[in-house]
Amino acid sequence: MRSGAADVKKVYQTGIGLPAAIFAVAVNQLLSQNAQTFEEEINLTRAFYAAESGAGIAMNTVFPPDEYPTYGVTAECIPTDRVYTFIADGLNQCSATVSCTPVTIGTVTYATIQSKGLCADVERTVQVRTVY
Numbered sequence: 001m002r003s004g005a006a007d008v009k010k011v012y013q014t015g016i017g018l019p020a021a022i023f024a025v026a027v028n029q030l031l032s033q034n035a036q037t038f039e040e041e042i043n044l045t046r047a048f049y050a051a052e053s054g055a056g057i058a059m060n061t062v063f064p065p066d067e068y069p070t071y072g073v074t075a076e077c078i079p080t081d082r083v084y085t086f087i088a089d090g091l092n093q094c095s096a097t098v099s100c101t102p103v104t105i106g107t108v109t110y111a112t113i114q115s116k117g118l119c120a121d122v123e124r125t126v127q128v129r130t131v132y
Helices: 002-062
Strands: 082-086 094-105 108-119 122-131
Touching: 002 082, 002 094, 002 108, 002 122
Parallel strands: none
Antiparallel strands: 082 094, 094 108, 108 122
């Protein structure tokens, strides 16, 4: 009878290991998903700032600053895509694809600047409309 009690104890110890292993795997998956979500949030923020930076560059071509004569004398709104690749800290390996579309309504011309920021595989878009 003693040997039967030892067998029951052995089975009980083996049975508790399986739920513990399943719990450990579930915790590991949860931590992995949280890390992926955190990385995606960072890339969303970086992509937004890349798009915003691209829109700022385009605004400087539409409204050239007086203190920087290298932009040229006249403003320009070019509808073809321009791609800017950033090397600054925080935006390194990010890019912005920027286009500017002029539209005239009556006697007023509007410039619509669209900038798509891309970091890793995450994309954000910023659109600015101004009187040109």
